[in-house]
Amino acid sequence: MKMIDTAYLIAFFRLAAERLEDARVHLCTLDGQVGDGDHGTSMANGFLAVTQRLRTVGAADLPPDAVLREAAQAFLAEVGASVGPLYASGFLSAARALAEGPLPRRDLHRLLEALAEGIAQRGRAVPGDKTMLDAWAPAAQAAARAAQMGEDEPAIAEAASLAASRGMEATATMVAARGRAARLADRTLGHVDPGAASAALLVRVLADLARDDA
Amino acid sequence: MQRFLNNPDDIVDETVAGFVRAHDDLVRLDQGNPRVVVAHGAGQPGRVGIVTGGGAGHEPAFMGYAGRNMVDAVAVGELFSSPTAKSFLDAIRAADGGAGVAVLYGNYAGDNMNVRMAAKMAAAEGIEVATVVANDDVCSAGPDERERRRGVAGEIFMWKIGAARAARGGTLAEVIASAQKAIDSCRSVGVGLAPCTLPAVGHPNFQIEPGTMELGIGHHGEPGMRVAPLGRAEAIATEMTGLVLDDLPPPEAGRVAVLVSGLGATAMNELYVLYDSIATAIEARGLRIERTLVGNYFTSLDMVGATLTVMALDDELSELLDTDCACPALLQERRV
Numbered sequence: 052m053k054m055i056d057t058a059y060l061i062a063f064f065r066l067a068a069e070r071l072e073d074a075r076v077h078l079c080t081l082d083g084q085v086g087d088g089d090h091g092t093s094m095a096n097g098f099l100a101v102t103q104r105l106r107t108v109g110a111a112d113l114p115p116d117a118v119l120r121e122a123a124q125a126f127l128a129e130v131g132a133s134v135g136p137l138y139a140s141g142f143l144s145a146a147r148a149l150a151e152g153p154l155p156r157r158d159l160h161r162l163l164e165a166l167a168e169g170i171a172q173r174g175r176a177v178p179g180d181k182t183m184l185d186a187w188a189p190a191a192q193a194a195a196r197a198a199q200m201g202e203d204e205p206a207i208a209e210a211a212s213l214a215a216s217r218g219m220e221a222t223a224t225m226v227a228a229r230g231r232a233a234r235l236a237d238r239t240l241g242h243v244d245p246g247a248a249s250a251a252l253l254v255r256v257l258a259d260l261a262r263d264d265a
Numbered sequence: 266m267q268r269f270l271n272n273p274d275d276i277v278d279e280t281v282a283g284f285v286r287a288h289d290d291l292v293r294l295d296q297g298n299p300r301v302v303v304a305h306g307a308g309q310p311g312r313v314g315i316v317t318g319g320g321a322g323h324e325p326a327f328m329g330y331a332g333r334n335m336v337d338a339v340a341v342g343e344l345f346s347s348p349t350a351k352s353f354l355d356a357i358r359a360a361d362g363g364a365g366v367a368v369l370y371g372n373y374a375g376d377n378m379n380v381r382m383a384a385k386m387a388a389a390e391g392i393e394v395a396t397v398v399a400n401d402d403v404c405s406a407g408p409d410e411r412e413r414r415r416g417v418a419g420e421i422f423m424w425k426i427g428a429a430r431a432a433r434g435g436t437l438a439e440v441i442a443s444a445q446k447a448i449d450s451c452r453s454v455g456v457g458l459a460p461c462t463l464p465a466v467g468h469p470n471f472q473i474e475p476g477t478m479e480l481g482i483g484h485h486g487e488p489g490m491r492v493a494p495l496g497r498a499e500a501i502a503t504e505m506t507g508l509v510l511d512d513l514p515p516p517e518a519g520r521v522a523v524l525v526s527g528l529g530a531t532a533m534n535e536l537y538v539l540y541d542s543i544a545t546a547i548e549a550r551g552l553r554i555e556r557t558l559v560g561n562y563f564t565s566l567d568m569v570g571a572t573l574t575v576m577a578l579d580d581e582l583s584e585l586l587d588t589d590c591a592c593p594a595l596l597q598e599r600r601v
Contacts, residue, residue: 083470
């Protein structure tokens with residue numbers, strides 16, 4: 052059985068760092084419409100910092116929850132902005148979901164739920180606030196539903212990715228209630244939330260990993 | 266616009282490096298963290314430490330306010346981006362002299378979260394931390410939602426007052442009370458005439474149409490209250506003054522301090538043109554201006570525009586404002 056284990060997490064961070072580097076300018080542009088234009092930089096630099104830290108600490112020999120804790124430390128040490136503490140809290144929460152060891156990949160929703168919960172608690176946000184949570188929360192729900200319906204691993208991850216993308220698109224119809232964008236209120240209508248966009252990108256990475264690995 | 270750049274991605278590191286070299290009589294880099302600027306004399310045993318921090322691109326804020334009888338340690342973030350929790354923690358450690366540390370910072374989502382995480386980590390090390398969150402920008406939320414307002418140039422008065430209280434031997438609670446009183450007595454407004462550009466992005470991240478101005482603009486270009494046709498300086502000054510004073514509780518005995526700061530790409534002479542009309546408008550309300558600062562004290566990269574901050578004074582704030590200090594952005598000798 053394929054597992055959410057150390058190798059899986061390392062592969063995720065590596066591919067995510069690449070994709071975020073490619074999306075750096077796009078995410079900054081999105082953020083410039085509703086915020087201060089730094090989101091692409093924070094995310095790309097943050098995931099780069101994670102991959103560097105994982106190399107430095109020899110993550111391949113660590114249990115999966117320790118890999119996520121190292122990722123959290125990288126975000127706390129290297130990424131400021133809002134995404135630093137938000138993803139650090141998300142990774143720490145996800146690490147607790149892996150405390151007993153690797154999870155079957157069919158249980159992707161448990162990882163996503165824990166991540167979403169950590170982010171929600173730190174940011175004091177709920178779905179509908181036009182934040183990254185509007186991609187993470189539906190992704191977790193869709194993964195749970197697909198697993199329940201007996202879908203295979205690639206289909207579960209694909210369902211999560213589709214839900215994250217739809218959630219991201221839905222943020223364009225929302226008025227920001229959290230974060231710096233909240234200060235613009237009505238003027239955020241019509242714009243996709245950059246945090247939701249990068250979250251959807253990350254869930255897409257999970258789906259691509261599942262497909263390539265199938 | 267043509268710029269002095271090497272690799273745009275290195276701009277913050279290079280800014281900090283140049284800053285510390287230029288002002289090594291007052292500040293140094295933290296030993297373990299290249300994103301923490303520390304005043305000489307920080308961590309003096311028994312004195313409350315003063316910490317702040319924020320994104321880069323606001324120079325001379327935030328690190329320019331590290332110095333003697335001013336901020337002890339400053340965490341520096343990426344351009345327009347909160348410093349990391351680790352940098353805030355290292356700043357708190359550097360400022361700690363055993364009497365507690367006051368973190369005096371601005372109300373932004375990222376800064377709030379990173380300071381909160383840093384304070385928790387510091388508490389675990391036995392350092393007592395208390396915070397004041399600046400919220401002086403009147404246009405960022407209504408008067409009934411002051412807790413949602415952003416912190417802007419009023420932070421300079423907050424640091425000055427809090428640090429002066431610490432220099433006079435105040436306890437952590439006293440420092441916090443004075444700093445809180447300072448920011449509660451401050452109101453600010455910004456006007457943007459042209460947007461700013463993150464060098465690595467290369468184009469402005471918002472637009473201000475020629476012939477218009479953004480009234481109430483934020484320190485990162487956050488849209489303000491409204492877009493208005495660009496008027497004469499006198500009219501802009503009068504409108505800014507009205508926005509600030511209408512929101513400010515009436516000053517005791519009508520005494521105020523005034524700070525006019527450029528946003529980065531406005532010439533100094535224009536700031537004085539603006540100040541002249543601002544002073545007239547303030548005095549027309551029967552207020553007396555006791556202290557004035559005009560200059561580039563808190564900028565937003567290369568934004569064209571200016572901010573106005575008015576602080577209502579009483580005897581305590583006046584006395585603390587007059588306390589000697591020396592930091593790269595502000596040198597104040599005792600008045601005679």
